[in-house]
Amino acid sequence: MEKIEILRKLLEKNGYTKWSCVSIEKVKAMPGDMWALHNKADVHERQKADIAHSIKMIGRLSEEPKKYISVLIAVLPCKDGDERKNGNVNVKNALKEAGFASKLYTGLPIKRLAVLSGLSEYGRNNVTSVRGIGSRIQYTVFLTDVPFDDSNWQENPVIAQECGECDICINACPKGAISKERFLIYREKCKGCKTECYWSCPLTIRPAQGA
Secondary structure, rough: OOOOHHHHHOOOOOOOOEEEEEEEHHHHHOHHHHHHOOOOOOHHHHHHHHHHHHHHHHHHHHHHOOOOOOOEEEEOOOOOOOOOHHHHHHHHHHHHHHOOOOOEEEOOHHHHHHHHOOOOOOOOOOOOEOOOOOOOOOEEEEOOOOOOOOOOOOOOOOHHHHHHHHHHHHOOOOOOOOOOOOOOOOOOOOOOOOOOOHOOOOOOOOOOOOO
């Protein structure tokens, strides 16, 4: 069995049925578009700081050993909205057992990376969702030497098609932080409740009773 198929089976065994692996060069090229977003006049200072930090972390990829040719993004459904603490360990062990190099890499703009890779989509509320899984998810990102596939790479973030004519999360937000006129939410208005806009969204898959 090829190494990639061994990896796929190991990840699926641990609940990672959805994942993508893109070239590290694609990730290194992300800052151009991100700086354009950072420099917009209507972007809140906290959002600018987050974007600048992510760009800094992307820049540090050039300091990593040459053996890392790709970035693996794996997604795990969250039970009852809680993070599964062993997620990173399970992915690392799967990569090792399949014979691949790995290094956990935090600080990247994970949601944006997942969307650009074709793994997930943004909702109007800036929450990401994965088809068949929903938005109650946990991302894990590793540098690795797994063969990459850039065929689904998007040059710009994608908003789910369902959001085109939908106003549900816009109307649900008590602070008016979501608008059709811009991609980002209004960070200065958002109170971070992650409830009204989140649970009202049709893309959010609710857990089965007792899950």
